[in-house]
Amino acid sequence: MGYCHYYSYDPTNPRFDSVWPKIVADTDRIIARVRNAGIRIGNCLAGNAQWAGVDFIALDGDSDDLAGPGLVIFREVPPTYWSQPRNGSISEVIKTGRRPYDLAVTAVLLRCQMLLPAAFAIYSDGAWDEEWLFGATGPFPGGLGARAVVAELFGDAPTACPFDRERALLL
Template sequence: MGYTHYYQVKNWDSPVWQAIWPHLIQDALLIIEASDVFLTGPAKSTDIITSPITSVDEGILFNGVGIYGHDTFHFCREDQNQRQFMKTEEKPYDLPVACILLRASILCPQGIKVRSDGKWDGLLWKAIRNLHETLWPEDCLQCPWQNYDEDDFWENQQPRESIGLLAQRSTTKSGATRINEKEQQSTQQDPSKSREDSKSFFASRAGYTITAAQLKPIIGWLRDCEERPDHNRCIANPLRWHNLPASAFDSLTFTREASSSPLKGAPLPY
């Protein structure tokens, strides 16, 4: 089936889940902005970019752009009734998808189950954990699926399309860790594991450039902003990431016009 994450909200109407849902929506927006991945919301064709959806009512909805997308991530009550797994094929948008699922398990561990085909100590999940730790350094991260076996994960509510998928995969359990000496020891004990993870991780990102994206909306946004010396439209938007460490945005690249001082602190053009 391909690289997949599995998740199950136990009860959408429970007071504890309803309490954290608005917070998860806001945190998902921050994750999307900080992940530095080309994303799109719903669109009539694959060559059009729209804004990802993060709404208490509509849920969380986005995909990768062009050939860098796969299954659309739609995390909401309605979609949960139809599908409880998310196949990303290790494409770049896997980073915000998995980080949002991880964030949900941190905010409400008793309200959601999360599993992954990935390894908690593998390169993909290290990148996910690094992103989470950059945004919420005070949280102590634990592997969400360390206490779940394949047989009891779905509790007799396994979706039709995923029957047998978990049984076909073996995911090594790992304890609650950060990126520390334990992970280094694991890599030293099995160097082939690191090489295998590295090959898969970087192969999925080979050739990942903006040429696959429809840039007209972004170009229009920059041109409109450039023609307005006071940048009123930018300033009017809420500032969501201006306090993040600069290291979170090292790989962001803007044109000379777009990197002018009035744009500092403005939301990214997703």
């Protein structure tokens, strides 16, 4: 299937509503930092000018050669969305193929897991001490990986791997 990240989240979790504004604000900061590193980010939901907002987070690469499947996280899953929650949770796979926008995807996933560990699970084909530390395509300018971006912006990042295969692969 290629280089993928797996995530599962439960928007019905009692803390999800109260933490959602922080997730949106932190996603905006992550995207700004990644764009400042020269990585172009697009919005994978057609017709939307923003990456994060009241209802969703949606991002991917910003050109035909850099784009790939998008990261989508809904505050409330629309009834028309192709993947509906099971037992309150929604699970997704995003195949970034090691494209540059992988940095934004992994940093957002890591931050969500940090803010809502009981409601957000992640797993990855990338190694915690390699791709998540140095980036999926090798060191970016400044050696940026998801862990470095999160630590730089928010003052901390886990050193122990938070991957939870069973919870993240609720597909």
